[in-house]
Amino acid sequence: MIYLLLNADGSIKSVAQRGGDFVLLPGERLQPLEQRWEEYLARLTLSCNGVSGQTVFARVGSGGLTVQVSCPGRLAVELRVNELTVGVPLENGKGELRLSTAQAGTFTIQPADGSEFARCGSAILTVEVRDEA
DSSP: EEEEOOOTTOOOOEESOOOOOOOOOTOOOEEESOHHHHHHTTTTTEBBBBBBBEEEEEETSSSSEEEEEEOTOEEEEEEEEEEEEEEEEBTHHHHHEEEEOSSOOOEEEEEEEETTSSSSSGGEEEEEEEEOO
């Protein structure tokens, strides 16, 4: 069993294996789920160059980067890339999102719908494009 910590608006703030790990703030609530930790986290996985849930660094002009998206059982998933919502089509629950390295900057990629997917763990990825990697 796992526990979702929900914000007052119903979006997922965090996930834990024990409900006692949370101190609830006003408006927050716990939602228990009869699901294993690994199963829940595998619902949406974002990775780049084999890295998931961490910051990936790339050099300006190093060519495009591909973010692998895994969301089993879905035909598409909407992701938020910085402030832009992008639909990613999936085939057999897998798809790709291309990022440019033409200029320095940071891409933060996360689920667009925070009430369906937790914006943590393997479902969030930061890609930092630097003048030097």
